[in-house]
Amino acid sequence: MSVRYVDEFRESRLAHALAAGIRSLADPARTYRLMEFCGGHTHAIFRYGVPDLLPANIRLVHGPGCPVCVLPVARIAHALQLASAHGVILCTYGDLVRVPGPQRQSLLKAKAAGADVRIVWSSLDALKIADENPHRQVVFFAIGFETTTPPTAVVLLQARALGVKNFSVHCNHVMTPPAIVGLLERPEAQAPGSVPIDGFIGPAHVSAVIGSRPFEPFAERYRRPVVIAGFEPLDVMQAILMLIRQLNDGRAEVENEYARVVNRDGNTKAQRMMAEVFERRAKFEWRGLGELADSALGIRPAFADFDAEQRFDLDVVAVADHKACDCGDILRGVKRPTDCRLFATGCTPDNPLGSCMVSSEGACAAYYAFGRARERAVAPV
Ligand code: SF4
Numbered sequence: 001m002s003v004r005y006v007d008e009f010r011e012s013r014l015a016h017a018l019a020a021g022i023r024s025l026a027d028p029a030r031t032y033r034l035m036e037f038c039g040g041h042t043h044a045i046f047r048y049g050v051p052d053l054l055p056a057n058i059r060l061v062h063g064p065g066c067p068v069c070v071l072p073v074a075r076i077a078h079a080l081q082l083a084s085a086h087g088v089i090l091c092t093y094g095d096l097v098r099v100p101g102p103q104r105q106s107l108l109k110a111k112a113a114g115a116d117v118r119i120v121w122s123s124l125d126a127l128k129i130a131d132e133n134p135h136r137q138v139v140f141f142a143i144g145f146e147t148t149t150p151p152t153a154v155v156l157l158q159a160r161a162l163g164v165k166n167f168s169v170h171c172n173h174v175m176t177p178p179a180i181v182g183l184l185e186r187p188e189a190q191a192p193g194s195v196p197i198d199g200f201i202g203p204a205h206v207s208a209v210i211g212s213r214p215f216e217p218f219a220e221r222y223r224r225p226v227v228i229a230g231f232e233p234l235d236v237m238q239a240i241l242m243l244i245r246q247l248n249d250g251r252a253e254v255e256n257e258y259a260r261v262v263n264r265d266g267n268t269k270a271q272r273m274m275a276e277v278f279e280r281r282a283k284f285e286w287r288g289l290g291e292l293a294d295s296a297l298g299i300r301p302a303f304a305d306f307d308a309e310q311r312f313d314l315d316v317v318a319v320a321d322h323k324a325c326d327c328g329d330i331l332r333g334v335k336r337p338t339d340c341r342l343f344a345t346g347c348t349p350d351n352p353l354g355s356c357m358v359s360s361e362g363a364c365a366a367y368y369a370f371g372r373a374r375e376r377a378v379a380p381v
Helices: 002-008 012-025 039-047 073-083 094-098 107-112 123-132 149-162 176-185 205-210 213-222 233-249 268-277 301-306 327-331 363-369 372-377
Strands: 032-038 058-065 089-092 117-119 138-144 167-173 199-202 226-228 254-256 278-280 283-286 290-293 297-299
Touching: 012 233, 032 039, 032 176, 032 233, 039 058, 039 233, 039 363, 058 176, 058 327, 073 089, 073 107, 073 138, 073 167, 089 123, 094 107, 094 117, 107 117, 123 138, 123 149, 123 167, 138 149, 149 167, 149 268, 149 301, 167 297, 167 301, 176 205, 176 213, 176 290, 199 233, 205 213, 205 268, 213 226, 213 254, 226 233, 268 278, 297 301, 327 363
Parallel strands: 032 058, 032 199, 089 117, 089 138, 138 167, 199 226, 226 254
Antiparallel strands: 278 297, 283 290
16 A cells, blocks of 8 residues: 555656646746755656756755765764774764775775774664674764754664763764855856856755754745655646746745645654753754754763763864865855766766765765756757
8 A cells, every 4th residue: 555655655646737837837038046954855866857847947956964975074074083083883884884084084984994993874873783782882973964863863862861871973963944045145056157046946854853843934034935745746847836836926935735744833742752852053064065053963061071072182174175176166056966077987886976976865976866867968068
């Protein structure tokens, strides 16, 4: 039954009907630039060939919604320090271990050189490793948007309840609404030649946690419509149709295409747990976006014993991205992966130079995996 349910959101006949609807609604005299914030949408869009169904005046702009991609090199440097200099068991999610850090070092290379780096599927796996290794310090290197924050909150609550002494979290959780604001407030967003964004395809999993309400002040203040969309191709196409309708009407509202999962208030239990464990950082650096105020979470003082940044002496180093890598511009929607001269030549999934080629949600990885290299010939957005 569930398979049929998913199949209905991939139905080719319905996709073509939606495409016809989009074509008839889209005003040929204007261009619609729609940013899909979330890397999961980017992959769905290319996996199912959504751009091929759209008229040329609808441009999909890829956003910074990939947590591995937006993590600055300095935070990777912390992970490397923990795993190498401090000799901890460093646990993290799979994509992160391949991201190039300073001097193109990565956690995977550190592991090959003898560091104890372990890939986990969940934060609770990391706590289990701490239980199995009572004489070692175990650090869970936590990344992700609001989607993966509640599991980190749960593991910290559990570690405190159990009185675990050899477990801590290096927290890199970031938040979606401040990132969207950060994108629109950048000076270059108004500069000639930049890519103005007319509307947003809103994130699905993030909204399941925080609800659609947090996007409302943003839509009103910046006069940009947001349509929360699921990850199936028909979800995305329906969201595009709804955005075009709003833009044609001159509206800037938050609409929810993904009502089968998302409501206005989100998962309030998860929000309570997050609020108990985390507080907002005054500022946090994002790859491509620079420092954004109130855009990330740190661990509250009540949980300081479980905060790896407090427990370990970590050097704060400013590390520049690879000079030739355009990840920053791609994360801001200013360039597409095919605009990077290293795309599919010097940089491939087997030999990534930047985070956007590493992550399963990265835009460069999506272009590479789904054969968009041919778009090099297409005019830039
Ligand atoms: S192709 Fe590679 S080097 Fe170029 S922007 Fe993407 S990740 Fe960076």
